Amino acid sequence: MIEIKNLCKTYGGFEALKSVNLTISKGTVFGFVGPNGAGKTTTMSILATLLAPSSGSARVGGFEVTEYPHEVRKRIGYMPDFFGVYDQFKTTEYLHFYGASYGIPRDERERLIPQLLELVNLSDKKDAYVDSLSRGMKQRLCLARCLVHDPEVLILDEPASGLDPRARIEMREILKELKLMGKTIIISSHILPELAEMVDEIGVIEHGTMIAQGRVSEIQNRLRVKRVLHIRVLDRAGELAARLKDEAHVSQVLHDETGIHVHFGGGDAEQSQLLGGIIGSGYQVISFHEAQSNLEDVFLEITKGGTEHELAQHVD
């Protein structure tokens, strides 16, 4: 659905994108992560046909953004990181305005807009002035605006930025619904653990270069991001913690009142062997589980130190 090849963008003499390659299949929710100034907004603006690339190609649904911008615009809903709202409009009028801009007939808009307002939890604000909405509500209204022409692809640049925790959860729930509707979604965020729950794949960009792309678990495995195993035993926990320090793939062992925390560099097979060994040695295991995978750890692991070249080789 999205195909970017050797995409470059220079601002004056500054290379903001250096030959970026990216492929996103239909129905995928793709998390686009990277530090400030990495090139996320630049990439998304090019996909949204708002910025011309310096070289390379970007296609949406097979249409090259520079050659067929109108075809691309029909297929995408774009939510920029900063957006204005026409605050003299009421919520419903605002969506009518955007719907009419896309050429949607009034009777169809009359049917569609209540559904959109319901999707973004703004039905009770249908007659409110946009000006009077909270920031979270405005973000959700902007999302509804992106959906008005039923696009196949959503390009969302930091949709949860500036929102309080409750508003972020609401936004995430809406995005989950959009995922169920089969939309292809590219979403950038700094709030990485929040993305982990809903994305199928991530792409990590740094200094205008994609340094990793794939399923979160794949990237974790490829980079051997250490897992943290949490083990509870009925008794002799201190003794087991001491023994675990000598086990293969174990780099660190912590023991506290909640149990034993093991930093483990092995894969699934080695993890299973470790458990077998503990039980085989006569320890009565109450629980043995891997702490929830954390996208933040993956991101820090990928972007810490190392040259881009080394990192690119690392993930190949």
Ligand SMILES: Nc1ncnc2c1ncn2[C@@H]1O[C@H](COP(=O)(O)OP(=O)(O)OP(=O)(O)O)[C@@H](O)[C@H]1O
């Ligand atoms: N119009 C512009 N003129 C000059 N430089 C620009 C322009 N827009 C972006 N840049 C530079 O290009 C680089 C990439 O910026 P971009 O906004 O794409 O990053 P980003 O990953 O979206 O960052 P953030 O997470 O802070 O939004 C940055 O170094 C930025 O300063």
